Amino acid sequence: MSMDDRVSAVLSDEHSRLQDESVLEANVEAATAIGDAVETTLGPKGMDKLLIDSIGGIVVTNDGATILEEIDIEHPTAQMIADVARTQNQEFGDGTTTATILSCELLDRALELVEKGVHPSTIAAGYTRAAAEATTIAEQVSIPSESPDIEAAVETSVAGRRSTIEEEYLTEIVLQAVDYAKVNDAIDPDRIQVEIIPGGKILDSEVINGVVIEQSPSNPSMPTRVDEATVSTIDGEITAERPDVDTTVVAESAGTMDALATGDRERLTAEVDHVLSLGVDVLLVSGDVDSWAMDQLTQSGLLVVKQCPEEALAQVANATGASIIAEPEALREQGLGVAGSIEVGGTEHRSLIFIEECESPGYVTLLLRGGTEHVLDEATRIVTDGIASASVSLEDQRVCVGGGATEMEVASRLKRSAKSVSGREQLAVTAFSEAVESIPRSLASNAGQDPVDALIQLRNDHANGSTFAGINVSTAEIEDLRPHGIVDPLSVKQAAITSATEAANMIIRIDDMVMAEQLPDEQGEMA
Ligand code: ADP
Ligand code: MG
Numbered sequence: 001m002s003m004d005d006r007v008s009a010v011l012s013d014e015h016s017r018l019q020d021e022s023v024l025e026a027n028v029e030a031a032t033a034i035g036d037a038v039e040t041t042l043g044p045k046g047m048d049k050l051l052i053d054s055i056g057g058i059v060v061t062n063d064g065a066t067i068l069e070e071i072d073i074e075h076p077t078a079q080m081i082a083d084v085a086r087t088q089n090q091e092f093g094d095g096t097t098t099a100t101i102l103s104c105e106l107l108d109r110a111l112e113l114v115e116k117g118v119h120p121s122t123i124a125a126g127y128t129r130a131a132a133e134a135t136t137i138a139e140q141v142s143i144p145s146e147s148p149d150i151e152a153a154v155e156t157s158v159a160g161r162r163s164t165i166e167e168e169y170l171t172e173i174v175l176q177a178v179d180y181a182k183v184n185d186a187i188d189p190d191r192i193q194v195e196i197i198p199g200g201k202i203l204d205s206e207v208i209n210g211v212v213i214e215q216s217p218s219n220p221s222m223p224t225r226v227d228e229a230t231v232s233t234i235d236g237e238i239t240a241e242r243p244d245v246d247t248t249v250v251a252e253s254a255g256t257m258d259a260l261a262t263g264d265r266e267r268l269t270a271e272v273d274h275v276l277s278l279g280v281d282v283l284l285v286s287g288d289v290d291s292w293a294m295d296q297l298t299q300s301g302l303l304v305v306k307q308c309p310e311e312a313l314a315q316v317a318n319a320t321g322a323s324i325i326a327e328p329e330a331l332r333e334q335g336l337g338v339a340g341s342i343e344v345g346g347t348e349h350r351s352l353i354f355i356e357e358c359e360s361p362g363y364v365t366l367l368l369r370g371g372t373e374h375v376l377d378e379a380t381r382i383v384t385d386g387i388a389s390a391s392v393s394l395e396d397q398r399v400c401v402g403g404g405a406t407e408m409e410v411a412s413r414l415k416r417s418a419k420s421v422s423g424r425e426q427l428a429v430t431a432f433s434e435a436v437e438s439i440p441r442s443l444a445s446n447a448g449q450d451p452v453d454a455l456i457q458l459r460n461d462h463a464n465g466s467t468f469a470g471i472n473v474s475t476a477e478i479e480d481l482r483p484h485g486i487v488d489p490l491s492v493k494q495a496a497i498t499s500a501t502e503a504a505n506m507i508i509r510i511d512d513m514v515m516a517e518q519l520p521d522e523q524g525e526m527a
Contacts, residue, residue, distance in 0.1 A: 035104030044160030064097030065089035093388025105435035106504035126428020131501035152485035174386035200369035216351035231337035237287030240264035399487035404440025405470030447473035
């Protein structure tokens with residue numbers, strides 16, 4: 001019995017099986033559907049998509065990764081392509097649509113080659129070779145980025161997501177956030193917090209040079225602003241100690257009770273005095289604070305937040321450089337944090353405390369405003385992507401010219417070098433170069449230009465040595481885009497090429513697919 005027969009023998013009627021060419025055909029069909037779904041969103045003139053999920057929720061976006069995340073993808077192959085977008089998005093916050101389109105185009109061309117009799121493993125080998133060369137070419141044509149190019153990277157990432165004026169504003173606040181967050185020419189995206197406040201307009205959003213917690217002072221008569229604040233964070237409580245649950249204290253007379261109470265009062269007094277002697281201005285406590293102690297602290301002019309969630313406590317401790325201690329007695333001068341200003345603010349419905357100009361650098365908060373949840377969700381994605389782009393371009397100081405310029409150069413050099421590849425692998429390298437041209441083609445067509453004309457002109461320009469000629473979608477010109485600051489980080493470009501190729505190759509190599517025709521429903525019964 002051959003392997004095939006054995007597999008068939010164990011399969012019940014509920015399974016369908018595809019083999020060889022028909023597997024690739026079915027997979028390419030699935031990939032094409034994915035490619036079509038995102039292709040029209042590429043670039044700043046890309047269209048928005050309205051997505052409605054299974055429970056009626058609405059998402060408006062033109063972000064490739066979001067689309068693939070939100071739509072129900074059942075087909076396993078399509079799922080593999082969506083995974084490429086997800087990974088690209090997690091690592092770079094950008095280049096997701098590019099990677100998805102490229103992956104689908106590579107698959108489409110692989111099918112054509114298979115139909116011409118080229119073996120899938122030859123195609124995969126050719127694609128791998130071409131991808132390695134493409135990333136090298138991208139590096140060769142990359143240009144060093146100076147600080148203005150970080151601006152360009154954020155601009156390019158934000159472009160096409162909302163109205164121009166909102167985009168400009170979001171770009172501005174992302175750049176402001178990046179500027180605050182920059183330490184030794186790098187940013188730690190984990191230190192940049194994005195908070196949303198429903199209500200208001202996007203243009204009311206702001207950048208806070210520090211952290212923001214959703215808390216309020218424990219007493220309304222406490223100060224609402226403290227400058228040059230000394231901060232202490234206590235993960236514990238300031239209360240009169242109660243007898244341990246295990247120990248039974250038998251109060252034999254009223255005198256014993258008083259003695260107990262006096263002992264507690266003395267300890268509390270000592271704790272409060274200790275806090276005051278260290279000059280603490282702002283005190284965050286995760287647990288409860290005894291009301292007598294709270295009165296003392298209030299009278300001494302402190303701003304106290306009790307029952308402060310641990311997460312907020314940690315945020316403030318990290319940013320101000322305060323140590324989190326378990327009880328007031330453990331407080332030492334070196335465990336205190338510092339902030340330039342601490343202010344109570346927020347809206348009618350949400351009290352916020354702004355801790356700004358903190359001792360530890362790099363902590364920044366973007367407070368996003370917007371009329372609806374959808375607007376806020378989209379704005380959050382936009383700024384998160386913008387920050388990721390800035391972070392990437394700070395890390396890797398090189399950028400590639402966008403607008404399809406880099407892709408055209410890669411395609412044109414690959415086409416030339418394909419001639420030196422022997423055998424049928426050459427066909428795969430050429431196919432790869434054509435697939436890369438799908439990026440400028442989509443950009444042109446999304447900008448309302450004739451994609452055929454645009455490609456012809458781009459090919460000519462690049463053949464004549466205009467390495468940086470691309471499509472300026474704002475002016476519909478094909479020109480050297482360097483002076484226009486249309487750039488993408490080199491690492492994003494390279495990752496998009498590599499991951500798109502890996503995904504395509506993985507799918508090309510599948511020659512046998514067994515699928516359960518009807519999956520059991522949630523109750524585990526066959527539908
Ligand atoms: P991705 O998810 O791949 O980042 P985008 O929708 O963000 O997809 O589009 C990115 C593409 O748009 C890149 O190729 C970038 O160079 C290009 N692009 C951005 N702004 C412009 C512009 N003003 N003119 C031409 N191309 C642009
Ligand atoms: Mg982008």
